[in-house]
Amino acid sequence: MSSGLELVGRDSGIPLSEAVFRSLCQALCAGLYRPGDRLREEEVAQRLKVSRTPVREALGRLMAKGFVEPASGRGLVVRSLDAAEVLELYAMREILEGAAARLAAQHASQPEIDALTDLENAFEAQAGDTAEMARLNRAFHETIFRAARNRYLDSALQELQDGIALLGITTFSIEGRPATAAEEHRNLIEAIASRNPDHAEKLARIHIQEALRSRLRLLQER
Incomplete structure (x- = not known):
């Protein structure tokens, strides 16, 4: 579920990729994306009304933190903790x-x-x-x-x-x-x-x- 995804922090002067990253983290914390849900670069870019480059950078950070992992096919999937x-x-x-x-x-x-x-x-x-x-x-x-x-x-x-x-x-x-x-x-x-x-x-x-x-x-x- 991702209908409530919104860009946060953009007016504070932070880089766009950071704003996208914070938006995705907030969406995860709010349960808009749950373990097992897919995150697709193009879809996130469309919802946040930004280009795909900052989304790609933000998703890379999420993967580096272990929050998401590659999905079968396209995109990433939100990890779950055991x-x-x-x-x-x-x-x-x-x-x-x-x-x-x-x-x-x-x-x-x-x-x-x-x-x-x-x-x-x-x-x-x-x-x-x-x-x-x-x-x-x-x-x-x-x-x-x-x-x-x-x-x-x-x-x-x-x-x-x-x-x-x-x-x-x-x-x-x-x-x-x-x-x-x-x-x-x-x-x-x-x-x-x-x-x-x-x-x-x-x-x-x-x-x-x-x-x-x-x-x-x-x-x-x-």
Whole structure:
């Protein structure tokens, strides 16, 4: 499914190939393209209203990252992660997001804490729109990454966030998960705002553990 594919970031002055790459990553994260779906250069170019050259460059980057692989015939196909890869991904998320929350509790500015609250309010207002929940959830986590004030940690976590795009349907499709995730977010914001690094790290790790449980449930149902 790709009807919602849109070009993002073009007005920010970034190269066109980067804008196409970001658009495809966003589409993957939103579930517009799911594991097993084909990505054809010509089709993507038509949908984004760009030439095929920046699309070719963007698809090459996706393949280098392991997000897509050659399909039989023309085009590429979105990869899917097996259970072992999912466990590896979430193990690293737990460690690194715990570290990010700890650092955010030490360094986050008040505007960043306010931004977390605003994002959480928006998340909770998206009843039933799981794609928008997933987008807001990523923005929430990325705000914590930036608040940690560590560019290397931020870069590593962005790579892991991109990997989530290969998991297919969001865990917010599971009944009750949006509500529990919202409570986990609220508790995490409170720990960061109260400058409690130990508690913030603990809550972030619990949050990822709960997300993994939901992800494994989806894998079992697949």
